[in-house]
Amino acid sequence: xxxxxxxxxxxxxxxxxxxxxxxxxxxxxxxxxxxxxxxxxxxxxxxxxxxxxxxxxxxxxxxxxxxxxxxxxxxxxxxxxxxxxxxxxxxxxxxxxxxxxxxxxxxxxxxxxxxxxxxxxxxxxxxxxxxxxxxxxxxxxxxxxxxxxxxxxxxxxxxxxxxxxxxxxxxxxxxxxxxxxxxxxxxxxxxxxxxxxxxxxxxxxxxxxxxxxxxxxxxxxxxxxxxxxxxxxxxxxxxxxxxxxxxxxxxxxxxxxxxxxxxxxxxxxxxxxxxxxxxxxxxxxxxxxxxxxxxxxxxxxxxxxxxxxxxxxxxxxxxxxxxxxxxxxxxxxxxxxxxxxxxxxxxxxxxxxxxxxxxxxxxxxxxxxxxxxxxxxxxxxxxxxxxxxxxxxxxxxxxxxxxxxxxxxxxxxxxxxxxxxxxxxxxxxxxx
Amino acid sequence: xxxxxxxxxxxxxxxxxxxxxxxxxxxxxxxxxxxxxxxxxxxxxxxxxxxxxxxxxxxxxxxxxxxxxxxxxxxxxxxxxxxxxxxxxxxxxxxxxxxxxxxxxxxxxxxxxxxxxxxxxxxxxxxxxxxxxxxxxxxxxxxxxxxxxxxxxxxxxxxxxxxxxxxxxxxxxxxxxxxxxxxxxxxxxxxxxxxxxxxxxxxxxxxxxxxxxxxxxxxxxxxxxxxxxxxxxxxxxxxxxxxxxxxxxxxxxxxxxxxxxxxxxxxxxxxxxxxxxxxxxxxxxxxxxxxxxxxxxxxxxxxxxxxxxxxx
Ligand SMILES: [Zn+2]
Numbered sequence: 189x190x191x192x193x194x195x196x197x198x199x200x201x202x203x204x205x206x207x208x209x210x211x212x213x214x215x216x217x218x219x220x221x222x223x224x225x226x227x228x229x230x231x232x233x234x235x236x237x238x239x240x241x242x243x244x245x246x247x248x249x250x251x252x253x254x255x256x257x258x259x260x261x262x263x264x265x266x267x268x269x270x271x272x273x274x275x276x277x278x279x280x281x282x283x284x285x286x287x288x289x290x291x292x293x294x295x296x297x298x299x300x301x302x303x304x305x306x307x308x309x310x311x312x313x314x315x316x317x318x319x320x321x322x323x324x325x326x327x328x329x330x331x332x333x334x335x336x337x338x339x340x341x342x343x344x345x346x347x348x349x350x351x352x353x354x355x356x357x358x359x360x361x362x363x364x365x366x367x368x369x370x371x372x373x374x375x376x377x378x379x380x381x382x383x384x385x386x387x388x389x390x391x392x393x394x395x396x397x398x399x400x401x402x403x404x405x406x407x408x409x410x411x412x413x414x415x416x417x418x419x420x421x422x423x424x425x426x427x428x429x430x431x432x433x434x435x436x437x438x439x440x441x442x443x444x445x446x447x448x449x450x451x452x453x454x455x456x457x458x459x460x461x462x463x464x465x466x467x468x469x470x471x472x473x474x475x476x477x478x479x480x481x482x483x484x485x486x487x488x489x490x491x492x493x494x495x496x497x498x499x500x501x502x503x504x505x506x507x508x509x510x511x512x513x514x515x516x517x518x519x520x521x522x523x524x525x526x527x528x529x530x531x532x533x534x535x536x537x538x539x540x541x542x543x544x545x546x547x548x549x550x551x552x553x554x555x556x557x558x559x560x561x562x563x564x565x566x567x568x569x570x571x572x573x574x575x576x577x578x579x580x581x582x583x584x585x586x587x588x589x590x591x592x593x594x595x596x597x598x599x600x601x602x603x604x605x606x607x608x609x610x611x612x613x614x615x616x617x618x619x620x
Numbered sequence: 621x622x623x624x625x626x627x628x629x630x631x632x633x634x635x636x637x638x639x640x641x642x643x644x645x646x647x648x649x650x651x652x653x654x655x656x657x658x659x660x661x662x663x664x665x666x667x668x669x670x671x672x673x674x675x676x677x678x679x680x681x682x683x684x685x686x687x688x689x690x691x692x693x694x695x696x697x698x699x700x701x702x703x704x705x706x707x708x709x710x711x712x713x714x715x716x717x718x719x720x721x722x723x724x725x726x727x728x729x730x731x732x733x734x735x736x737x738x739x740x741x742x743x744x745x746x747x748x749x750x751x752x753x754x755x756x757x758x759x760x761x762x763x764x765x766x767x768x769x770x771x772x773x774x775x776x777x778x779x780x781x782x783x784x785x786x787x788x789x790x791x792x793x794x795x796x797x798x799x800x801x802x803x804x805x806x807x808x809x810x811x812x813x814x815x816x817x818x819x820x821x822x823x824x825x826x827x828x829x830x831x832x833x834x835x836x837x838x839x840x841x842x843x844x845x846x847x848x849x850x851x852x853x854x855x856x857x858x859x860x861x862x863x864x865x866x867x868x869x870x871x872x873x874x875x876x877x878x879x880x881x882x883x884x885x886x887x888x889x890x891x892x893x894x895x896x897x898x899x900x901x902x903x904x905x906x907x908x909x910x911x912x913x914x915x916x917x918x919x920x921x922x923x924x925x926x927x928x929x930x931x932x
Binding site: 464 | 715733736737740755759796822824
């Protein structure tokens with residue numbers, strides 16, 4: 189199917205993959221970036237549309253490498269359709285979805301189901317992540333070969349971390365036969381079990397069982413050590429503590445093949461956000477201290493952390509409007525990632541180019557998927573960001589099926605205003 | 621001219637929310653209610669026509685009974701909902717329960733629940749006043765108030781006293797409320813017990829941590845032992861009850877170093893021979909029975925004050 193040509197004019201083109209940050213135009217024909225040029229140098233074919241993007245950023249489509257789409261199994265929280273619509277509204281053209289669905293994505297049947305649904309109903313590219321172990325139960329390896337054949341881009345037992353070190357070692361080794369990335373949800377369960385928030389004075393005050401920072405750090409260290417030992421890459425998911433960042437920094441300095449991500453809440457909030465038992469601020473790993481938040485920001489700035497991924501985790505009021513220790517972990521994140529990351533740009537912690545590396549270039553590189561670039565001839569996955577646009581993040585405005593966010597009613601600055609997936613508009617806040 | 625103090629709390633969710641003035645005011649009110657419990661007709665019409673619901677999701681005999689006696693002596697209509705008869709086991713959420721209770725139009729709900737913060741959740745979803753009768757490992761404000769009343773009666777004041785609290789501090793809502801309360805009133809709280817049972821950051825709540833029980837007890841005006849929960853199997857907190865009794869139990873030898881007029885307290889129920897020996901629990905310094913008596917008076921005061929303290 190062909191779509192009308194589209195000329196994006198007078199935007200600030202931020203394309204770190206090509207080392208470009210300058211005013212310019214981009215012409216999209218069919219599903220590709222046909223031409224890229226300085227402002228005013230491109231003309232639009234007669235049947236095309238022109239959008240003036242003065243004051244806005246044109247960036248490669250954003251890629252969220254860690255989301256939970258909940259389908260199959262928990263469609264009342266989110267579906268592939270609603271989740272990818274939320275992605276498009278947040279400026280994302282692709283998402284990698286974690287395998288902790290029901291059933292767990294541990295075989296080609298589930299992988300194929302997800303991909304077929306995404307093809308039919310999706311508003312973004314969907315890259316399934318398969319399970320490391322069958323049913324993510326931590327005993328036997330899942331069939332990596334079959335899942336890879338069906339289309340998974342990585343494997344992870346996200347949400348149910350691999351407790352057995354030998355199994356993790358075998359997963360790292362065996363992943364080489366299928367060229368699959370292993371993603372570590374780093375959590376030592378014997379330390380974290382039944383915990384509801386970060387362990388410390390605040391958990392003492394609130395009478396909540398703490399999750400000590402070392403529960404994360406021990407497993408970050410274990411998986412870095414195992415990956416180094418077997419000579420395989422590993423990706424550390426959702427880092428939340430200063431020591432985790434330091435561990436990755438040291439591993440990188442040694443030349444280990446490690447990549448790492450964090451989520452916007454870990455660089456935007458500290459455990460204080462829990463206030464008096466606000467379950468909207470409950471997630472795993474938990475919000476940490478102000479000092480950890482600053483360390484995460486440092487890691488983003490200096491390149492230790494490669495990617496910002498939202499860990500978008502939709503839950504209904506049934507899971508959240510309950511006692512704090514009974515409440516489900518996780519918050520939605522797709523529609524707030526852009527303004528929360530822009531806040532770091534506005535604080536001069538990140539440059540605009542660095543922001544786009546974290547949200548697009550690096551996730552594409554780590555997952556080895558298309559996108560992350562505005563080169564001529566490449567697929568036209570493009571996001572337009574208005575860095576000045578102010579909006580109140582309200583329940584009514586949320587596209588995701590679930591509304592569990594600690595940022596509700598925050599006044600945010602910066603928003604994706606146009607999302608283009610393979611030349612087709614999947615979200616627009618502009619008059620076109 | 622000093623400004624007129626007024627008690628303005630709608631809920632009693634924790635000692636954390638009370639000012640020293642609030643605490644003194646509640647203790648004074650409790651003092652005056654004690655007299656009612658000594659009359660031959662132990663009843664006043666203060667809360668006639670008011671409805672008090674006791675919503676207990678955890679088994680409790682003494683606290684529930686104490687609240688119930690308090691409400692009945694004030695002539696309130698009382699209803700008990702306990703976990704076995706509530707909808708909790710049918711999967712009804714606390715928020716649903718709150719909505720259903722609203723239709724009964726209660727004035728006060730007294731709640732005990734195993735989840736910290738559940739009284740806060742209830743208060744958010746219901747118009748009635750909420751009294752926290754113990755939530756998880758968070759707070760147990762009425763217990764701390766009755767403990768403060770007991771100490772004030774015996775010592776004449778709270779300021780500058782040395783209070784030793786021995787045992788399972790981390791899982792004890794009584795300890796949390798007492799540390800906050802006694803510290804607010806100018807007393808010095810020293811805690812001791814197995815390091816595995818001392819929560820992180822407790823110093824920031826005002827407590828001094830002692831590695832030896834003897835250090836905490838030395839020159840103390842008050843020695844309080846806490847109940848050891850025998851059921852916590854999944855977390856290896858200390859080797860055995862036997863070793864606990866030997867290393868951390870409050871016994872006659874250990875209390876020698878306390879002040880000669882020191883009083884001995886325990887929130888009950890006691891594991892005799894574990895956290896406290898029989899000799900100490902039943903000894904002449906023990907005020908454990910006073911604590912029970914004062915419980916009713918403090919709870920009468922709370923019911924009275926959150927209902928606006930109408931003329932008696
Ligand atoms: Zn995870």
